[in-house]
Amino acid sequence: MAKVPKPSELLPGISYQPPAKGWMDVKPDFRPGTYCNPAAPKWMEWIGYPYPQARSIPDNEWGLPDNWQEIVLQGMEDRLDRFRSLKLFFDICVRCGACADKCHFFLGTGDPKNMPVLRAELLRSVYRRYFKKIGRVLGEIAGARDLSEDVIKEWFFYLYQCTICRRCSLFCPYGIDMAEMTLLGRELLASVGLNIDWAMASVAQCYDKGSHIGATPQAFKDMIDFLAEENERITGITTTPSYNRKGAEVLFVTPSGDYFADPGSFTLMGYLLLFEYIGLDYTFSTYAAEGGNFGWFISHEMGKRLNSKIYAEAKRLGVKWILGGECGHMWRVCNQYMPTYWGEPVNFLEEPVSPITGTRFENAKIHKMVHISEFTADLIKNGKLNLDPQRNAHIKLTFHDSCNTARGMGIFEEPRYIINNVLPEGHFVEMPPNTIREKTFCCGSSSGINASENMELRMQGGLPRANAVRWVYEQYGVNHLGCICALDRATLPTLLEYWVPEMQVTGITEMVGNALIFPDEIERTTDLRDRDLEGFGEAAEEDAEEGE
Amino acid sequence: MDFFKRHFLVALAAVLGLVVVAYVGAQTKLQILFGVVVPYLAALIFVEGLVYRLIQWARSPVPFRIPTTAGQNRTLPWIKRDLDDKLDNPDTFKYLLGRMALEILAFRSLFRNLRTELRKDPDNPEGARLIHWSYKWLWLGAIAFHYAFLVVVLRHLRFFTEPVPMPIQLLEHMDGFFQFFVPAVYLSGVILVVALFYLLARRITNPTLRYISLAADYFPLFLILGIGISGILMRYVYKVDIVAVKQLALGLVTLHPVVPAGIGPIFYVHLFLVCVLFAYFPFSKLMHAPGVFLSPSRNMVANNRWVLHVNPWNYPVKFTPYLEYEDKFREAMIEADIPVEKES
Ligand code: HEM
Ligand code: SF4
Ligand code: SF4
Numbered sequence: 051m052a053k054v055p056k057p058s059e060l061l062p063g064i065s066y067q068p069p070a071k072g073w074m075d076v077k078p079d080f081r082p083g084t085y086c087n088p089a090a091p092k093w094m095e096w097i098g099y100p101y102p103q104a105r106s107i108p109d110n111e112w113g114l115p116d117n118w119q120e121i122v123l124q125g126m127e128d129r130l131d132r133f134r135s136l137k138l139f140f141d142i143c144v145r146c147g148a149c150a151d152k153c154h155f156f157l158g159t160g161d162p163k164n165m166p167v168l169r170a171e172l173l174r175s176v177y178r179r180y181f182k183k184i185g186r187v188l189g190e191i192a193g194a195r196d197l198s199e200d201v202i203k204e205w206f207f208y209l210y211q212c213t214i215c216r217r218c219s220l221f222c223p224y225g226i227d228m229a230e231m232t233l234l235g236r237e238l239l240a241s242v243g244l245n246i247d248w249a250m251a252s253v254a255q256c257y258d259k260g261s262h263i264g265a266t267p268q269a270f271k272d273m274i275d276f277l278a279e280e281n282e283r284i285t286g287i288t289t290t291p292s293y294n295r296k297g298a299e300v301l302f303v304t305p306s307g308d309y310f311a312d313p314g315s316f317t318l319m320g321y322l323l324l325f326e327y328i329g330l331d332y333t334f335s336t337y338a339a340e341g342g343n344f345g346w347f348i349s350h351e352m353g354k355r356l357n358s359k360i361y362a363e364a365k366r367l368g369v370k371w372i373l374g375g376e377c378g379h380m381w382r383v384c385n386q387y388m389p390t391y392w393g394e395p396v397n398f399l400e401e402p403v404s405p406i407t408g409t410r411f412e413n414a415k416i417h418k419m420v421h422i423s424e425f426t427a428d429l430i431k432n433g434k435l436n437l438d439p440q441r442n443a444h445i446k447l448t449f450h451d452s453c454n455t456a457r458g459m460g461i462f463e464e465p466r467y468i469i470n471n472v473l474p475e476g477h478f479v480e481m482p483p484n485t486i487r488e489k490t491f492c493c494g495s496s497s498g499i500n501a502s503e504n505m506e507l508r509m510q511g512g513l514p515r516a517n518a519v520r521w522v523y524e525q526y527g528v529n530h531l532g533c534i535c536a537l538d539r540a541t542l543p544t545l546l547e548y549w550v551p552e553m554q555v556t557g558i559t560e561m562v563g564n565a566l567i568f569p570d571e572i573e574r575t576t577d578l579r580d581r582d583l584e585g586f587g588e589a590a591e592e593d594a595e596e597g598e
Numbered sequence: 599m600d601f602f603k604r605h606f607l608v609a610l611a612a613v614l615g616l617v618v619v620a621y622v623g624a625q626t627k628l629q630i631l632f633g634v635v636v637p638y639l640a641a642l643i644f645v646e647g648l649v650y651r652l653i654q655w656a657r658s659p660v661p662f663r664i665p666t667t668a669g670q671n672r673t674l675p676w677i678k679r680d681l682d683d684k685l686d687n688p689d690t691f692k693y694l695l696g697r698m699a700l701e702i703l704a705f706r707s708l709f710r711n712l713r714t715e716l717r718k719d720p721d722n723p724e725g726a727r728l729i730h731w732s733y734k735w736l737w738l739g740a741i742a743f744h745y746a747f748l749v750v751v752l753r754h755l756r757f758f759t760e761p762v763p764m765p766i767q768l769l770e771h772m773d774g775f776f777q778f779f780v781p782a783v784y785l786s787g788v789i790l791v792v793a794l795f796y797l798l799a800r801r802i803t804n805p806t807l808r809y810i811s812l813a814a815d816y817f818p819l820f821l822i823l824g825i826g827i828s829g830i831l832m833r834y835v836y837k838v839d840i841v842a843v844k845q846l847a848l849g850l851v852t853l854h855p856v857v858p859a860g861i862g863p864i865f866y867v868h869l870f871l872v873c874v875l876f877a878y879f880p881f882s883k884l885m886h887a888p889g890v891f892l893s894p895s896r897n898m899v900a901n902n903r904w905v906l907h908v909n910p911w912n913y914p915v916k917f918t919p920y921l922e923y924e925d926k927f928r929e930a931m932i933e934a935d936i937p938v939e940k941e942s
Contacts, residue, residue, distance in 0.1 A: 061724035064716060068809040072601025098916070132911055134658040135894045141655075142889035145815050147807045148707075148736060151714045157728060162809050171810065184881065191608055193812040216895075219666045223701070223708040223740075224886055225895035227666065257918065267927050268934040294937045336927075336936055337920050350662075355917045366920055385902050386664055393912045413673050417903035424673050431676060458664075460671030460687040460900065463678060484712055484730035488668040488686065514714075517728045524721075 054083060054505045057549055061513070066151070068162040074175070074195055078163075078207040080107050083506030086210050086499055088112075089250035094243070096254040097352070101243025112203065118242040119197050123180055125241045129234050130181070136234055139226045140177045143170060149218035149226070154491050155211050158510030163208050166218035166228040172204055173235050206244050209235045210499055211507060214347070215453035215492035232497075237349040245348060249498030252344040256356055260339040261306040267293075267336035273309045274334060277319050281563075284580065286572030289322035291334055294367065298333035299405060301364045304375025304422075305342035307536030308557075314539040316578045317376060317557030324426065324559060327566050328406045328434060332373065338363035341380040342536060346387070347498035354391040357383055361392055364399055364418075371402035372419040376557050378452030378535035379496060381421060385459040389417055407432040423464035423534055426562060430471045437565040439474045441574060443584040445530045445561065447478050448522045450515065450542070451490035452535035462487050465534050465558050472558075472565040479526045485518035495541035508541070509548050516549035523550055530554045532561070602808050609816035613824050616874055617867055624866030632866045633846055634855040640873035647880025648888070655892055663907040666895040687900050694899045701896055705744075708737045736800070743793035747822070749773055749786035750829075757847035781833065791826040794819055814883060821875055828868040838862045 055063075069076060091102035103113040115121065130137050145167055151157065155164040162168055171193070178185030178194035185194030195201065212232040219227035239245070255264030265273065271293050278289045292298065304321065307314040325332055338360045346353030364372050374384060389396065399418035402411040409428045411420050429435050449469060455461045469478050485491050494511025522528040531542060531553055539555055546553040564577045575586040582588070599607070623632050669683030685706075688694040700706040713733035716726050753770050756762045774782030798819045801807050832838050842858035843865060849856040878884070891897065899905075924931065924938055931938050 057724050061716075061726055066716070066806065068805055070600070073809065074601070131658055132661060134655060134660045134892065135664065137655055137658050138889055138892055138894070141651075142883065142886040142893075144883045144886050145807075145810050145812065146708075146736065146740070147804065147810065148711050150806050150810075152712070157714055157716075162806060165806065165810065168810050191604065191813050193814060216666055219895050220668055221707055221710055221712070223705055224890045225666055225701075225707065225893040227664070227895045230664065230895075260923070266930060267936055268930045271934050271936060294931075296937065336931070337923050351915055355915045358915065358917050359920075362917075363920065387662055389902070390662055390907045390909050390912070393908065395906060409674070411673075413671070413903055415904040416906050419903075421673075427677070428674055431674070457666055457668065460667030460669060460683075461673070462670045464673065467677070482730065484732075489710075489712070514728055520722070520727070 054509060054548070057509075060506075060509065064158065064160045064510075064513075066156075066160050073162060073168060073171070074190065076163075077200055078204050080203075080207065081506075082108075082503070084211075084504060085207055085507070086246035086248055086501050086504050089245035089247045093247070093250040093254035094245065097257050097355075099240060099243075099245065099250075103243060105243075112199070112244070114199065114202070114242055114244075118202070121241050122197060122202065122238050125238045126177065127181070129237070130177075133230070133234060135227065135230045139170065139231055140174050142224050143167065143174070143226055146223065148221050148223060149228070152217045152221050153212075153228075154215070154217070154494055154514045155213075155507075155511045158494065158513040159211075159507070161211075163204075164211055166212075166222075166226075169208050169212060169228055170226070170231055172201070172208055173231055176201060202239070202242070202244070205235055206239055209239065210246055211511070213453070213492045213494065213496040213499065213511065215496065216457040217453065217489070217492065220457055220488055233346075233350065236347070237351075240348055246498060246501070248501035249344050249347050252498070253348060253352060253356070256340045256344065260337050260359075262340055262342060262344055263306045263310045265306065265310075265339065267339075270309070270334075270336045270339050274318070274322075277309065277315055278322055281319050281322055281578075284576060284578060285323065285568065285574060286570070287323065287326060287568050289326040291322060291325075292332075293334050293336055295333035296367050297369075298367065299331040299370050300333075301338070301360075301367060301369040301372045302332045302334055302375070303338055303341040303360055303372060305377040305380055305536035306340050307342065307377070307540045308375055311540065313543065313555055313560070313579070314536050314557065316560040316563075317536075317539065319578045320557065320559035320561070320563030321375060321422070323563040323566055323568075324429075324435075327568060328429065330405065333367065333369070335363045335367065341375055341377050343380060343383045344498050346379065346383050350387075353383055353387060357388055357391055360388070361396055361399075368398075370400045371414075372399070373422060373425060374419050375422050376534040376536060376559060378454035378537055380536075381461070382454035382458035384417065384419055388419070404428055406434050421461060421464070422559060423461060423468060426559065427464040427467045430468060435562075436567040437472055437562075438567050439472055439477075439565055441564045441577065441583055442473050442477070442561050444577070444581065445473060445477060445556070446526065446528045447473060447530045447532045447556070447561075448481050448519065448528045449478070449486070450481075450493075450519075450531055450533045450535075450538060451487055452533055452538055453490055453492045453496065455534060456488055456490045460488075461534075465532070468558050468562065469532060472561045479522050479528055481518040481522050485514065491515040491518065493535075493538050493541045493545060495545070496537055500537065500541045505544075509545065512541075512545035513549065515542075516545055519546060519553060520550045523552060528553070530556050532556050532558055534558050602811070605811060605813040606802070606816055609813040609820055612813075612817060613820035613871075616821075616871060617824060617828075620867040620870035621863050623870075624863040629857050629866070632870055633857045633861075634850070636870060636873045637850055638855075640876040644876040644879055647877075651880050651885060652888060655889075659910045660894045660898070661909040661911065663898050663900075663902050664894055665898045665900045667900055671900060689899065689901055691899055694897070698891070698897060702890060705737055705740055707896075708740060709734065711736055739793050739796045739800070742789050743797060746786045746790035746793060750784075750790055750826075753784065753786065757844050758851045760844075760848060784833075787826060787830055787833075791823065791830065794823045794826065798823070818875075818878070818882065818884060821871060821878070825868060825871045825875065828864055828871065832862070832864050832868060836862055836864050838865045 094102035669686035
């Protein structure tokens with residue numbers, strides 16, 4: 051693996067000055083650390099994707115099929131016919147540059163082709179050349195260029211340096227959304243066999259076994275049972291998750307990040323405690339074991355292939371509605387695509403009603419799926435949870451709005467409401483206003499590029515986020531970054547380890563789990579991570595001794 | 599020649615060429631061509647081209663509902679949603695109209711614009727930090743240009759109407775409010791040209807903007823500058839016979855074209871550039887004007903979870919059905935006490 055330069059080397063190297071050569075003449079520099087490895091053929095075979103073959107970028111083995119240009123152009127035509135967004139976004143950009151310095155990859159790399167407008171031009175120039183008369187006739191002076199091998203390599207490089215975060219779309223006067231073009235561009239790449247290994251492996255595993263991490267049903271159960279035991283050890287409360295249980299009221303779906311590794315697993319412990327506390331009649335599914343959807347990072351179709359399992363399983367189990375865990379891209383898919391993917395009303399489910407508070411989630415009337423933050427906020431509002439914020443007194447928090455839930459859904463207040471109820475007063479601080487809510491910066495590693503071989507790129511892309519975190523760390527002594535996203539919990543610890551090593555990453559429900567007071571619990575001396583609560587442990591003992 | 603110069607100079611040369619063509623043409627016997635044929639042709643191309651492009655766009659469906667949400671969505675009734683949440687994440691058609699009106703009339707998204715810069719900061723371990731600040735100059739320049747353009751266009755209706763309708767007279771009156779000298783200076787014309795120079799200047803001086811700009815970006819700026827400058831020259835310097843111009847204009851709209859004698863060549867330059875602008879419009883980035891109305895990330899109600907959006911080309915996809923999955927793992931599932939459909 052390529053060595054990642056130190057922060058003090060990386061940051062001064064960033065310059066926003068474009069090179070002297072015109073962008074059409076600059077070829078991408080496939081430097082180790084900046085790109086993802088091409089997908090291993092095995093994964094592509096598993097899901098029936100075309101042109102599986104071993105490929106190597108350093109050896110310049112791209113393995114393009116003979117008629118690759120024809121395939122790509124046909125694919126482009128096809129998508130122009132099926133997506134008005136693509137046609138429109140290709141046609142109406144005025145190159146005003148408003149989006150340019152909005153992309154975290156541009157801000158972190160200084161590479162002009164990471165300006166959303168130029169990323170779009172990489173595709174648009176080909177569109178002009180083959181679908182517009184003027185481009186066909188005038189060529190370069192009309193902003194058109196041939197679809198050469200260099201161009202498709204460039205697409206591969208830059209379309210996997212876009213995390214589909216939509217920050218550009220927010221600022222564009224016409225809402226031109228590079229995320230949409232990146233998705234469709236990636237579909238074109240996939241049509242000639244170009245995929246990235248990290249995303250493809252997750253997709254294939256999820257397709258085959260049920261989750262991105264490829265856990266078998268028994269392994270899935272083991273992992274969650276283990277976390278239930280952890281809960282019991284720390285709180286004395288027996289949480290009793292069930293699996294594939296027919297007739298449960300609610301199917302709970304969460305991304306694999308939440309049961310696979312720290313710190314996501316602490317959030318899962320929080321879910322278990324919360325559900326136990328309110329006596330929710332719910333079940334996990336080993337088949338619909340994945341809330342996340344790396345398929346959507348590869349194509350709309352693959353997104354649907356993975357997503358369909360959730361409704362199918364809800365139907366089979368006969369639940370009334372679905373509860374979804376903390377995850378960004380999962381919820382973007384759920385919000386923007388899920389009912390449309392399914393295509394018809396989901397009549398086998400009911401309009402979600404909280405069995406505890408009786409609240410009807412009218413906003414999920416056809417989706418039939420409720421976000422855990424909505425659900426928890428409603429519980430707190432109705433006074434159903436007995437919470438002790440002092441148990442989170444060791445946490446000084448700032449909140450990262452995940453790009454997907456922010457700009458692809460619009461969920462801002464619920465997590466903040468929960469945070470304010472589970473933390474002592476004054477323990478929640480916002481980052482600078484231009485870096486949160488709808489203007490939030492991406493973690494820099496979403497959309498399937500949270501691999502390890504592209505670590506330098508990830509650290510660059512995450513710079514704007516980390517930079518804002520550093521600010522609240524320095525100003526207010528913030529020590530935790532909260533989020534409602536499992537991918538964030540997988541990627542932000544690495545990012546912050548690099549830029550702001552003092553910072554921990556936490557889910558919101560983890561803190562709910564800390565704060566919940568069960569009538570029959572054992573004395574709590576640590577949080578769910580086995581860290582001493584304030585007033586307990588060695589530090590407290592020392593204080594006490596000093597006091598004597 | 600580098601990329602920038604090529605694109606810049608080609609656009610400049612094209613507009614200068616057009617000026618020369620019109621100037622020379624108007625002094626020959628071709629006034630009929632420039633006064634009548636070209637305007638009709640331009641109008642035809644404009645209308646047909648516009649309709650054609652709109653149909654082209656409309657023929658592609660919108661498979662998914664993808665509004666860019668920029669405010670709190672509708673969830674629990676007690677969750678606070680301010681007016682700006684409702685406008686930036688519209689949950690009803692009413693607020694959608696509000697969002698679109700703000701985009702079109704006030705360039706809402708551009709108003710949100712920020713600048714981000716990497717500033718030296720000795721307190722930071724890496725020696726620098728990113729700073730984001732509100733940057734409204736582009737918005738101001740764009741608003742100034744577009745509204746000035748609109749007013750200028752509306753003012754021109756006085757040439758095409760007899761009697762001139764009251765609102766147009768009023769507009770003209772307000773626009774000429776500042777009577778420094780005779781004839782009254784129209785503010786709109788001045789703002790139009792100044793704003794255009796600003797837009798051009800930023801394109802040339804901002805390195806990243808210069809890097810992305812194409813001839814197609816300079817051309818409309820030069821073209822509209824040409825129109826604005828020729829118009830100003832005509833009004834304040836090389837006066838033309840306004841009565842004759844009105845005769846020509848009225849002739850055009852009443853379909854009884856006449857070419858009165860004695861209109862100066864500068865008028866033909868002005869008119870020709872306008873014709874080119876009209877004919878160019880449907881095939882260029884100027885289509886952002888109708889385009890913004892159709893943009894799926896802006897013109898859709900964010901009601902995804904309570905109103906079904908149907909994708910007209912939705913098709914069944916292959917995914918592993920549950921039973922196939924169970925077949926694969928049945929024994930292990932039974933052993934792990936996970937319920938199964940079939941025991942063996
Ligand atoms: C609904 C109507 C319209 C809207 C909402 C709109 C909006 C915008 C916005 C937001 C910009 C970007 C800012 C800028 O670069 O100045 C822009 C640029 C531009 N617009 Fe419009 N516009 C509209 C109609 C028109 C019309 C009718 C023209 C006709 C000539 C026009 C000509 C231009 C030009 C030339 C630019 C590029 C300026 C540059 O290169 O910097 N627009 N428009
Ligand atoms: S903000 Fe929109 S119109 Fe302006 S350059 Fe970016 S994509 Fe193009
Ligand atoms: S979607 Fe995000 S990552 Fe992609 S170009 Fe836009 S701002 Fe950059």
